Each structure stands twice: as C-alpha cells, then as structure tokens.
Amino acid sequence: MADRIRVPGPGPGPGTDGIGITKPLQLAHLLPKPVVFVMAGGGAHGCVQWGLLQALYETDIRPDALIGTSAGALTCAVVAEDPISAISRLTYVWSQLDLDVLVGDSWLAMITAATKRKDSIADSAAERDAIEAILAARDFSDLALPMAAVATDLATGEATAFDAGPLVPALLASSAIPGVLPPVTIDGRRYVDGLASANLPAKLAVDRGAGSIIVLGTGSRTRGPAATSAPKVVARVNAILNASQRQGQLISAAGEVPVLLLPTPTNMGAALDFRETLSAASASYELGRNFLFDLPQIAGKRKLTRGIYSRTEDIGGDVELEKLAIDVPRFEALDNRSTTEVRV
Amino acid sequence: MSPRHTGARFRLPEPIAYTFSGGLARTAAQIGMAPALCHAGIEPNLVVGTSAGAVNAALFATDPNDFELAATELWAGVSKDKALTSIRRSTVRGLASSQASRTRNMLRKHLDRAFGTLTFDQLSLPLSVTATALESGRPVLIDDGSVVDALLATMAFPAVMPPSTLTDGRLVVDGSMVADVPVGQAITAGANSAVVLDAGSSVVDESSVIDIGWYHVMALSATHMLRSQAQHQVAMAAAKIPVVVVSIATGNPFDLRNALDSVPNGTAAADRVVAEINSHIGTRRRTLRPGQHGDQLISR
Numbered sequence: 351m352a353d354r355i356r357v358p359g360p361g362p363g364p365g366t367d368g369i370g371i372t373k374p375l376q377l378a379h380l381l382p383k384p385v386v387f388v389m390a391g392g393g394a395h396g397c398v399q400w401g402l403l404q405a406l407y408e409t410d411i412r413p414d415a416l417i418g419t420s421a422g423a424l425t426c427a428v429v430a431e432d433p434i435s436a437i438s439r440l441t442y443v444w445s446q447l448d449l450d451v452l453v454g455d456s457w458l459a460m461i462t463a464a465t466k467r468k469d470s471i472a473d474s475a476a477e478r479d480a481i482e483a484i485l486a487a488r489d490f491s492d493l494a495l496p497m498a499a500v501a502t503d504l505a506t507g508e509a510t511a512f513d514a515g516p517l518v519p520a521l522l523a524s525s526a527i528p529g530v531l532p533p534v535t536i537d538g539r540r541y542v543d544g545l546a547s548a549n550l551p552a553k554l555a556v557d558r559g560a561g562s563i564i565v566l567g568t569g570s571r572t573r574g575p576a577a578t579s580a581p582k583v584v585a586r587v588n589a590i591l592n593a594s595q596r597q598g599q600l601i602s603a604a605g606e607v608p609v610l611l612l613p614t615p616t617n618m619g620a621a622l623d624f625r626e627t628l629s630a631a632s633a634s635y636e637l638g639r640n641f642l643f644d645l646p647q648i649a650g651k652r653k654l655t656r657g658i659y660s661r662t663e664d665i666g667g668d669v670e671l672e673k674l675a676i677d678v679p680r681f682e683a684l685d686n687r688s689t690t691e692v693r694v
Numbered sequence: 695m696s697p698r699h700t701g702a703r704f705r706l707p708e709p710i711a712y713t714f715s716g717g718l719a720r721t722a723a724q725i726g727m728a729p730a731l732c733h734a735g736i737e738p739n740l741v742v743g744t745s746a747g748a749v750n751a752a753l754f755a756t757d758p759n760d761f762e763l764a765a766t767e768l769w770a771g772v773s774k775d776k777a778l779t780s781i782r783r784s785t786v787r788g789l790a791s792s793q794a795s796r797t798r799n800m801l802r803k804h805l806d807r808a809f810g811t812l813t814f815d816q817l818s819l820p821l822s823v824t825a826t827a828l829e830s831g832r833p834v835l836i837d838d839g840s841v842v843d844a845l846l847a848t849m850a851f852p853a854v855m856p857p858s859t860l861t862d863g864r865l866v867v868d869g870s871m872v873a874d875v876p877v878g879q880a881i882t883a884g885a886n887s888a889v890v891l892d893a894g895s896s897v898v899d900e901s902s903v904i905d906i907g908w909y910h911v912m913a914l915s916a917t918h919m920l921r922s923q924a925q926h927q928v929a930m931a932a933a934k935i936p937v938v939v940v941s942i943a944t945g946n947p948f949d950l951r952n953a954l955d956s957v958p959n960g961t962a963a964a965d966r967v968v969a970e971i972n973s974h975i976g977t978r979r980r981t982l983r984p985g986q987h988g989d990q991l992i993s994r
Contacts, residue, residue, distance in 0.1 A: 470908050504903045504911070507896045507918030529912030533903070540903050546915040547922050578865065580789045580853050583828065587852040587871050590831040591919050594872045598926025 377409040377645055380654050382608065384414035386560035387429070390550040390596070391420025391525070391543065392568030397627035398614050399425050399566040400440040401634030405612075407437060409642045411564065415496040417511060417555050419544035422568070423499035423524040424481065427517065430497035431487045443484050444627050470532040474522055477531065481521055490514050498558070499524040500544035500551045504533050509547035511554055512536070550596045552603035562608045562654060565600070600658060608654035610645075613637040613661050701735040703972045705981040706936055709739035711885035712754065713877050716745030716870035716920070717894030720945045722953040724750045724891045725765045726960025727940050732758065734968045736889060736938075740820040742880045744869040747893065748823040748848040752809065752841050755821040768808045769954050775800065779950035785909050788854040798846055798855045805842045812841045822883045823848045824869030824876045828857055833872045834864065835879055870894075875924040875991070877931035885935065887982065890928065892941040892991065893960070896921045902946070910948065917947060925991045936982035940967045941989035963989070 378385075387406075389399050399422060406412075412433060418426035428443065429436040487493050490513055498513040501523035512520035515536075523534035523541035533540040548554055555563050577583065603609050615633050641661060648659055712731075714724055724747060731737075737758075743751025753768065754761045772778060778800045787796050814821060814837055822837045825847045836844040839861060847858035848869040857865045873879055880888045896917040903914070931937055942963050945956040967988035975982075 468908055469906050469911055502915065502918055504906075504914060505898055505900045507921055509922070528915030529908040533906075533911060539900070542911060542915050546918040578857055580794060580856070583852045583857055583867060586828055586831075587826070587867055590826060590828075591871050591916075591923065593831055595919060595923040595926070598923055598930075601930065602926060 375409045375643060375646075377642060378411050380645065380649055380652075381411065381564075381610075382561035382653055384559065384561050385411065385564065386555045386558075386562070387413040387416045387418075387426070387564050387566060388550065388552050388555050389416065389418035389422030389426050389566045390568045391418075391422050391545045392549075392592075393421055393527075394627055395568035395630070396421030396425055397444050397631045398568050398634040400437070400444055401631035401636075402566045402612050402614070402638040403429065403440065404437055404635050405638030405642055406564065408639065411642075413495060413564070415498075415558075415560070417498040417500065417551050417558070418524075419500040419549050419551055420525040420527075422566070423521055423544070424484070425566075426497050426499070427485055427487065427493065427521060430493040430495040431485055433495060439484075444631065470526075470530055472530055474526070474531050474534075477525070478518060478522060481518055485517065487517055490517055490520070492517070498551075498554075500548050500554060501526070501534070501541040502544055502546040502548075504540040504542050507547055509544060509551065509554060510541065511551070511558065545592065548595075548599060549592050550599050552599040552609060556603045556606050560607055562610070563603055564610045564612065566612060567596070567614045604656060604658040607656050609658050610654075611658055611660035613641050701733075702968050703977075703979050704975055705979065706736065706887035706889070706938070707981060708887070709885050710736070711880035711883065711888045712738040712741045712751070713875065713880050713888045713890045714741070714743035714747030714751040714754075715875045715890060715892045715894040715924070716747050716868070717874075717892075717917075718746050718947040719950045719953040720893040720895075720942065720947045720956055721746040721750055722765075722769050723893045723942045723945065723956040723960030723963070725762060725769065725954075726957040726962070727891045727893075727964040728754055728758075729762050730961045730964035731889060731891075731940070731968070734964070736968075738819065738889065740822070740880075740883055740885060742822045742824070742876045742883055742885075742888075743848070744824045744873055744876045745849050745851070747891070748869070749805070749845055750891075751823065752817075752821055752845060755817040755819040756809070756812065757818060764808065766954065766957070768804060771804050771807065772801075773951050773953050775804070778804075782907065782909050784854045785913075788851075788856075794856045798850070801849065801855075802842065802846060805845055809841045809845075814838045814841060814844070817841070820883070822876075822879060824873040824879050825850075825858070825860075825866035826869055826871040826873075828865040828867055831872070833869065833876075833879060834860070834866055835882060836860070837883070870920050872923070873927065874920040875928055877937055878927050881931060881935060887936045888931065888938070890937060890939045890941075891960075892939055892989070893945075893956070894921060894924065894947075895941055895943045895991075896947070897943055898946065913948060921991070928986065928991050932984060932986040935984050936987060937985070938967065938971070938982070938987045939989045939991060940964045941991065 416426040416430050428439055498511040499520045500509055500511050503510050519534055519536055524544045526534055526542045528542045533542050552563055741751045741755045753765045784797050822835045823844045825834045827834050847866050850858045851868045857867045874894055877888050940963050942959045971987055
C-alpha cells in the first residue's frame with residue numbers, strides 16, 4: 351500500500367514570518383542531483399511553465415539538465431541556452447507568440463491543403479522563423495546546459511530524445527502537431543510531435559539518469575461539461591489521453607526517484623488560444639510558489655526520497671489508480687488554502 | 695492445425711479474463727488468438743474488451759464455440775462495406791456536423807445483424823466493455839443493457855463518430871482513449887489473472903510513413919498515443935496479477951478491407967506464446983505468478 355503523509359492545513363501565510371515579510375526560501379539542498387526539469391507539451395499552455403520557473407528560481411531550485419516535449423522543448427531550449435536570463439527572455443517570447451507566428455496566416459492555403467493528400471495542412475516555415483528568432487543556438491552543443499527534445503518516431507511510435515546535433519530540426523520535430531505541421535525527417539526517419547509518445551517525458555528523464563525530477567506541466571482541462579461537436583470532442587479527448595498517459599509516466603518515474611509535481615491551473619483555454627497566456631502564467635506562479643513553500647513540511651527537511659510530491663488533487667482520487675497502486679510512495683499537501691479554511 | 699504444443703502446462707488463477715485490446719482492423723487477429731488459447735486449455739471466466747476488440751469480446755461471450763465463425767462473418771461484412779472502410783471518408787463525414795451520425799448508423803447495421811436485440815444478461819460469459827467518459831476523463835465499464843449500444847459507445851472514435859449517451863445520461867467516447875488494453879478494467883471486473891489478446895501494436899513499416907496523408911499522420915499518431923498509455927497500464931496491472939500477453943506486430947490497423955488476413959497471424963502468435971511460456975516453466979505444471987508473461991508490449 352502506498353505511503354500517505356497528509357499535511358494538515360497551513361500555518362501562517364506562505365513564506366511569511368507572521369508579520370507579512372517574505373523570507374527567502376532555499377530548497378535546492380532537498381533535491382538529489384542531478385535535478386532535471388521535465389517540461390510537458392501543450393501549445394499555448396506552455397506559458398504555465400514560465401510562471402512555474404519563476405517560482406522555482408525564487409526558491410533556489412535550478413536545473414542541472416532539462417528535457418521537454420513540444421512547446422516544453424522550446425522552453426527547455428531557452429532555459430538551457432542561458433539559464434540566468436531565461437525568465438526575462440521567456441517573458442518576451444510569450445508576449446510575442448500567437449497562432450499566426452506558429453502556422454502563418456494562410457488559412458485559405460490550409461483549407462485547400464486539407465482536401466489533398468499532403469502530410470500536413472500547414473507548413474513549418476513560420477515556426478522555423480520563430481524558433482530561429484527566439485534562440486541564438488543552432489546546435490545542442492551551443493547550449494549551456496544538457497537538454498533533450500522528445501519527438502515520436504512516426505513508424506514505431508517510439509519516444510525519441512534528441513540531445514545532440516542540429517537543434518532547430520529537433521525542436522520542429524518535437525512540436526510537429528500530427529496532421530497540422532509536417533513530420534520532420536532526421537537521419538532518415540520521420541518524426542512527429544512528442545505528444546504522441548511522451549508528452550510528459552518523466553520516465554525518459556529517469557532512464558537518462560535524473561536524480562530528482564521537477565515536473566512543469568501545462569495545466570489541464572480534462573473535466574467539465576462535455577460538448578458534442580467534433581472539434582470540441584477531439585480537443586477534450588486529446589486532453590484526456592494526455593492526462594492518462596501522463597499518469598503512467600509519473601508513476602513509473604516516481605517508483606525510482608523523487609518527482610516534484612508542481613500544480614498547474616485547471617481552467618486553461620484552448621491549447622492554441624494565445625490570448626490568456628500572461629494571466630495563466632501569473633496564476634501558475636502563484637500556485638507553484640504556494641506549493642514550494644509547503645514542501646519542507648511534506649518532505650520533513652530531509653533530502654527527498656523516491657515518490658510523488660504533489661497536492662492531493664493533482665494526482666490523487668483516481669479509483670483505477672488506487673486499485674492498481676504499486677509501490678509508489680505519495681506525499682501530499684492539502685495545499686488548497688481556501689478549501690482548508692472552509693473545513694476549519 | 696499443426697501440433698505445435700500439447701496444451702498449456704501452466705495454470706492461471708481464476709477468475710481468468712480474456713482482455714481484447716482495441717486496434718481497428720488488426721483486432722481481426724483475435725479471431726485466431728481466442729480459439730488457439732482455448733485449444734491450449736486456457737479458458738476464460740469473464741471477458742473484457744475495448745473498441746473494435748469489444749466486438750470480438752462480445753461475440754466470444756455470446757458463444758465461445760461459435761466465435762470463430764460468427765466473427766469471421768461479421769468482419770467479412772464490414773470489410774466489403776466500401777463507405778465504412780475508407781478512413782478518410784469516415785473522418786470527413788465525422789467532422790461534417792450534418793453527417794456526423796452516418797458512420798455510426800452504417801456500423802449499427804452490421805452489429806444489428808450479428809447481435810440483434812441481445813442484452814448483456816443473455817450472454818454465456820460475463821462481459822464488460824470500456825468507454826471513456828467525456829466529462830470526467832475516466833474509464834467507464836459497461837456491463838448491462840443492449841450489447842449493440844455498448845459496442846457503439848466503445849467504438850465512438852472521436853472525429854469519426856459522435857459521442858454516445860449512456861442510459862444514465864453520461865457522454866462517452868471510444869474506450870481506447872483510456873484503456874486500449876483494458877487490464878485494469880479486468881481487475882475491476884473481478885479477474886485474478888488476465889490473458890491479453892493484443893492486436894493494437896501501433897508500429898507500422900518505415901516505408902508506409904514516407905508518402906502519407908495528413909489524416910493518416912493524425913490517426914497513426916493517435917494510436918501511438920493510446921499505446922504509450924496502454925504500456926503503462928499493463929505494467930501496473932502485472933504488478934498485481936499474472937498477465938499473459940499475446941501480441942501481433944504486423945498488419946495495418948487502417949486497412950479494414952483486408953482485416954481478415956491477420957487471423958492466421960493471431961493463431962500463430964497464441965501458439966508461440968503458449969509454447970514459450972511452456973518452455974520457460976520447464977516440465978512441472980505451475981500456476982503463473984503476478985508479472986508480464988509472453989509477449990511484451992513494446993515499451994520504450
């Protein structure tokens with residue numbers, strides 16, 4: 351049976367000394383090295399990671415290496431290129447990004463393409479331009495930190511982590527939304543978006559030698575009223591698939607190393623809606639910061655051991671999971687302050 | 695049939711669940727697998743199925759002895775239905791809101807011919823089929839009411855067919871979204887061991903992704919995604935109960951017209967797995983322990 355350590359309600363406010371002055375909090379010593387940041391894919395939802403990074407940096411948690419999928423891979427590359435300036439550069443990136451930047455504005459061409467037998471309905475020229483404008487690095491060796499981008503081998507479905515050679519093709523492959531952006535050929539094999547195999551590559555990070563894992567997700571919207579129109583069903587199902595695949599990755603990884611699952615907003619808009627990115631990022635910062643301030647309570651001030659460290663609502667409550675529960679310790683914080691207050 | 699083995703020398707703790715995976719055209723291989731497994735002496739106490747595999751599961755639960763014939767007849771009918779076998783046309787229909795239900799109606803005709811008004815309580819083996827609740831994102835087990843309605847729900851592949859409404863009002867889509875290999879659901883249904891009739895490997899030939907349409911890129915990627923989730927589920931279930939996996943890695947899941955070609959592959963795969971486990975356990979009859987036995991789902 352999985353260990354369960356429940357931490358009852360909050361003490362004074364997050365990180366305050368009781369009179370409202372924020373104390374700096376140092377958490378890096380709790381994490382076995384190498385610390386790997388794992389960034390999930392999720393289109394515009396990637397903005398969540400920018401807010402979470404801010405919260406991590408404030409508590410002194412920095413990556414020794416990074417691995418990411420799709421939009422998460424691009425964020426990883428920005429951080430890996432120059433970890434010090436990453437936050438301010440990401441602020442700039444997210445203020446510039448929108449759908450036109452990624453797929454161009456040729457909607458008519460896309461509709462025409464959809465009726466033909468082409469391998470995608472849009473081309474990747476606009477996305478390539480955007481990536482080359484965001485990053486100065488052109489090869490993985492130009493990056494300051496080790497970093498991997500995850501793409502899916504279109505023939506075998508295998509999750510493939512690119513960590514050497516040309517950077518831009520790897521990032522394009524990792525974010526080649528199936529059917530929308532063209533598959534990318536690297537060393538003779540064709541690759542599409544890593545979301546098809548490991549949208550949250552936590553297990554891959556463990557296989558590659560992570561000592562502890564910080565999961566920067568992208569928020570979710572798997573619950574809520576269901577719509578019946580085909581596009582809405584597809585979007586919802588995509589989120590559901592992601593969530594169930596994500597759960598498997600997390601459990602496999604947490605059986606071996608500590609996995610810090612940072613909370614993310616659950617009320618995200620569409621994955622390709624770039625209008626709310628700034629507010630989603632600041633909401634994530636708030637969530638991440640609250641969670642990290644609770645971490646010493648959950649961890650007991652010792653180095654973290656294998657298991658999932660999360661808020662209850664981010665992993666728990668799944669009946670199927672309870673039934674299958676294998677040997678994965680779970681450390682949970684009842685972080686949702688408003689709920690706890692209501693209970694009191 | 696050639697004498698490949700003299701039956702399974704291993705036992706499985708009862709109740710044993712036959713677990714029929716999804717995998718569209720490839721699930722026709724299950725028509726070969728199930729009789730070969732029964733022939734080897736591994737007979738199920740209950741049956742669980744997802745998506746196209748659920749159709750086979752239902753036919754098996756109706757009458758295990760008639761399964762091969764009934765399934766071959768149903769699959770032959772579907773493979774000759776030109777409007778239904780074109781993935782592109784089905785997708786275009788599904789996305790056009792005015793025609794969204796047409797694929798479902800076409801499919802219903804075939805299922806009505808096989809099952810008529812049969813209900814779950816009339817089956818000779820307990821059957822559960824899986825679906826995905828759109829609202830909660832959780833797996834749903836359907837084990838009562840009309841068999842045809844349940845099968846249409848478990849096969850409601852998004853963008854090809856509209857979601858189904860269960861009798862309790864919940865909207866559901868294809869079960870393969872959360873349980874392409876429904877071993878977790880087999881445990882929920884009471885199984886103490888599971889035999890996975892796995893037709894859902896998403897691997898295709900390298901040559902078939904060179905000249906490929908965007909709708910095939912989408913569909914293929916979606917199957918890869920289901921499989922990555924299924925691998926984790928089988929691994930978790932195998933930590934609790936013995937799971938015997940019989941898997942085929944050939945055949946095109948989208949080639950409904952030639953689906954029945956994979957039946958002999960299914961027979962061969964089942965025979966191979968029984969022989970492998972036999973040779974692995976040696977001469978003494980033994981009950982298998984929790985863990986994955988036989989084929990591995992390709993796990994990377």
